[in-house]
Amino acid sequence: MSTAKLIFEGKEYEFPVFEGTEGETAIDISTLRAKTGAITYDHGYGNTGSCKSSITFIDGEKGILRYRGYPIEELATNSKFPEVAYLLIYDHLPTKPELLEWRRQLTNHSFIHEGMMNFFDHYPPTAHPMAILSAMVASLYTFYPDSETNEQVELNIRRLLGQAKTIAAFSYKISRGEPILYPKAELSYAANFLRMMFGSPAEEYVVSDVQERALNQLLILHADHEQNCSTSTVRMVGSSQANLYASISAGISGLWGPLHGGANQAVIEMLEKILADGGDYKKYVELAKKKDSGFRLMGFGHRVYKNFDPRAKIIKKACDEVLNEMGISDPLLDLAKNIEDVALNDDYFIEKKLYPNVDFYSGIIYRAMGFPTNMFTVLFSIGRLPGWIAQWLEMRKDPDNRIHRPRQIYTGENKRTFIPVDKR
Ligand code: CMC
Numbered sequence: 001m002s003t004a005k006l007i008f009e010g011k012e013y014e015f016p017v018f019e020g021t022e023g024e025t026a027i028d029i030s031t032l033r034a035k036t037g038a039i040t041y042d043h044g045y046g047n048t049g050s051c052k053s054s055i056t057f058i059d060g061e062k063g064i065l066r067y068r069g070y071p072i073e074e075l076a077t078n079s080k081f082p083e084v085a086y087l088l089i090y091d092h093l094p095t096k097p098e099l100l101e102w103r104r105q106l107t108n109h110s111f112i113h114e115g116m117m118n119f120f121d122h123y124p125p126t127a128h129p130m131a132i133l134s135a136m137v138a139s140l141y142t143f144y145p146d147s148e149t150n151e152q153v154e155l156n157i158r159r160l161l162g163q164a165k166t167i168a169a170f171s172y173k174i175s176r177g178e179p180i181l182y183p184k185a186e187l188s189y190a191a192n193f194l195r196m197m198f199g200s201p202a203e204e205y206v207v208s209d210v211q212e213r214a215l216n217q218l219l220i221l222h223a224d225h226e227q228n229c230s231t232s233t234v235r236m237v238g239s240s241q242a243n244l245y246a247s248i249s250a251g252i253s254g255l256w257g258p259l260h261g262g263a264n265q266a267v268i269e270m271l272e273k274i275l276a277d278g279g280d281y282k283k284y285v286e287l288a289k290k291k292d293s294g295f296r297l298m299g300f301g302h303r304v305y306k307n308f309d310p311r312a313k314i315i316k317k318a319c320d321e322v323l324n325e326m327g328i329s330d331p332l333l334d335l336a337k338n339i340e341d342v343a344l345n346d347d348y349f350i351e352k353k354l355y356p357n358v359d360f361y362s363g364i365i366y367r368a369m370g371f372p373t374n375m376f377t378v379l380f381s382i383g384r385l386p387g388w389i390a391q392w393l394e395m396r397k398d399p400d401n402r403i404h405r406p407r408q409i410y411t412g413e414n415k416r417t418f419i420p421v422d423k424r
Pocket residue numbers: 044225228258259260261263288289291295296297298299300301302303304352354357358359
């Protein structure tokens with residue numbers, strides 16, 4: 001095993017170095033503070049490996065993304081979302097009987113406890129569905145508090161995967177004052193979700209093949225992305241041995257922000273704003289380059305991808321196909337393509353290696369399908385759910401797991417004496 005040497009205050013220290021299966025190198029500094037008294041400072045954790053994981057591999061320079069070794073391109077083209085969920089959680093592709101049984105279980109567990117239905121009635125109609133999803137997922141624990149044994153955890157995994165889409169569709173239906181629809185066993189995961197969102201009890205809803213295919217693909221593309229903000233949140237909360245529902249609920253909140261999963265909503269709002277302002281996209285690209293403008297090109301840039309985001313490549317193609325097949329012409333798509341063209345040829349974006357990410361085109365597909373903008377991040381959550389679960393499970397099974405507890409460098413006041421209020 002190789003080592004790395006650190007010279008600090010004139011003394012030399014050695015730290016072990018280890019490699020992952022794809023050759024990524026890490027310096028193990030877990031003994032740094034004990035040996036030197038110092039800690040590392042890594043704002044935003046850009047250089048910090050928080051765990052060892054065998055779930056997802058990303059090479060940001062080469063634009064590679066693999067789940068359990070399988071390239072995202074192959075999974076997105078040939079697989080179905082429940083199969084990918086199984087792969088992420090159980091580390092192998094299911095056999096046919098395993099997949100049938102898994103599908104059956106997810107459908108069986110997609111019904112919501114009747115007691116939870118009351119909750120939906122009391123949210124204001126304007127409630128953001130991400131707030132409802134996060135609260136409802138945490139509330140699942142109040143109905144299913146048994147979460148200690150492996151069997152109970154397995155059951156809760158199925159409940160979460162089965163019910164998340166039902167909760168999402170119900171929150172949409174109730175916000176519109178429309179009757180809800182329960183899932184149908186014979187429909188696929190994606191088709192069930194579309195029917196629960198857009199169907200009505202008055203007439204049988206026929207799920208469009210194009211939309212089912214597109215949604216299935218989008219869910220797969222979002223299914224895991226190693227130690228991003230929401231996944232790290234799930235691990236952080238779970239590291240205290242909090243239950244699965246609490247950990248995933250926290251992850252949903254982490255995903256909500258516009259720098260993470262909320263970017264898909266923010267992209268559409270940005271495009272709408274540019275269009276309403278006359279469509280002068282070049283002006284906005286210029287604005288995004290000025291730090292003090294407070295404006296960023298949403299859907300551009302990524303902490304890890306520095307060449308291209310392989311998910312964005314697949315989504316851009318899917319976006320053209322879906323809109324063509326549905327006979328939709330969306331001025332926002334033309335605008336997005338123009339912005340991409342200008343930005344990709346601009347020195348600022350080239351130097352900073354800023355490319356369209358997964359969120360740049362996904363909203364345009366969701367919009368074409370009829371999803372309201374505030375549901376976009378909910379769709380991301382449903383897609384990311386198997387990844388969060390797999391990461392939570394991996395951590396739970398890791399004998400080396402410790403509670404996550406970073407340190408800090410204190411920069412506040414030194415000790416001072418309290419002065420009573422009438423003497424200040
Ligand atoms: N538009 C303009 N400038 C940008 C952008 C952007 N979208 N993104 C980064 N920059 C600049 C940034 O100002 C900084 O400049 P400087 O070096 O002069 O300080 C430099 O590029 C590096 O940016 P950063 O914010 O330090 O990079 P980060 O790794 O901390 O943040 C990011 C990554 C994705 C949060 C950021 O690129 C961003 O805010 N993008 C827009 C929001 C977005 O699309 N988020 C979705 C990410 S993909 C879905 C997911 O997995 O979450």
